[in-house]
Amino acid sequence: MQIKEQILTNSDCYQAGRTIKPKGIMVHATGVAQPDVNVFLKAWNKPGVNACVHAFVHRGGVVETLPWNWRGWHAGGAANNTHIGFEILEPAGHTYKGGTMIGYDVVKNAPYFAQVYRTAVELCAYLCQTYDLDPLRDIIDHAEGCRLGLASNHADVGHWFPKHGKSMDTLRADVAALMKGGDDEMTQEQLEAVLKAREGALSARSVSDWAKEAWEKAKTAGIFDGTAPGAPLTREQAALVLERLGLLQE
Numbered sequence: 243m244q245i246k247e248q249i250l251t252n253s254d255c256y257q258a259g260r261t262i263k264p265k266g267i268m269v270h271a272t273g274v275a276q277p278d279v280n281v282f283l284k285a286w287n288k289p290g291v292n293a294c295v296h297a298f299v300h301r302g303g304v305v306e307t308l309p310w311n312w313r314g315w316h317a318g319g320a321a322n323n324t325h326i327g328f329e330i331l332e333p334a335g336h337t338y339k340g341g342t343m344i345g346y347d348v349v350k351n352a353p354y355f356a357q358v359y360r361t362a363v364e365l366c367a368y369l370c371q372t373y374d375l376d377p378l379r380d381i382i383d384h385a386e387g388c389r390l391g392l393a394s395n396h397a398d399v400g401h402w403f404p405k406h407g408k409s410m411d412t413l414r415a416d417v418a419a420l421m422k423g424g425d426d427e428m429t430q431e432q433l434e435a436v437l438k439a440r441e442g443a444l445s446a447r448s449v450s451d452w453a454k455e456a457w458e459k460a461k462t463a464g465i466f467d468g469t470a471p472g473a474p475l476t477r478e479q480a481a482l483v484l485e486r487l488g489l490l491q492e
């Protein structure tokens with residue numbers, strides 16, 4: 243990943259000169275079919291523009307437009323005081339109706355998306371390392387920020403990522419995997435395995451309907467302590483159960 247620095251020194255946001263201690267990252271998408279980063283750099287590097295992000299992710303890499311610890315104007319809410327915000331540029335060719343992409347060619351745009359998504363993952367990993375952030379906890383998109391009461395009501399990036407089978411959950415998982423030293427983005431299979439394991443851990447905590455009565459009896463009789471009904475039994479636990487049943491008399 244290449245980070246090119248081109249600070250928007252003429253913008254009111256830069257001129258305001260307020261700094262933050264970054265506590266998180268907010269991912270945005272521009273919501274306009276314009277892949278040329280120079281268009282944004284030009285449009286935003288002047289007074290009178292009421293928006294500014296820390297970076298743009300485009301097909302050629304990353305352009306940093308505010309120092310990372312500057313206070314940005316990207317969230318339309320309190321996240322400006324805590325979050326580094328970057329915009330991912332969308333490819334050309336679609337339009338919008340309401341918040342919905344119209345005429346978006348998923349197949350044609352797949353290579354473009356793969357590239358900017360990967361760059362976004364790398365940028366997040368870099369920022370998490372730099373500011374000691376937790377990728378699974380501290381990265382949100384604009385829409386999640388709104389649900390948390392930290393940002394204005396925008397749909398990005400959930401209006402776009404799912405068209406390519408991605409989401410903020412895959413992004414967070416991919417950033418975490420990259421930071422652990424894996425070179426490769428998490429595959430669909432690996433993600434499914436993670437989700438399945440999580441589900442398994444959850445179901446281990448609740449009793450199946452067919453076992454409820456017996457489980458209660460076993461608890462009352464002191465055979466089991468009542469935790470993790472769905473967890474597998476080890477040999478030593480089995481020995482303990484046999485003992486509690488009085489089946490191990492010498």
Ligand SMILES: [Zn+2]
Pocket residue numbers: 269270271316384396398
């Ligand atoms: Zn946004």
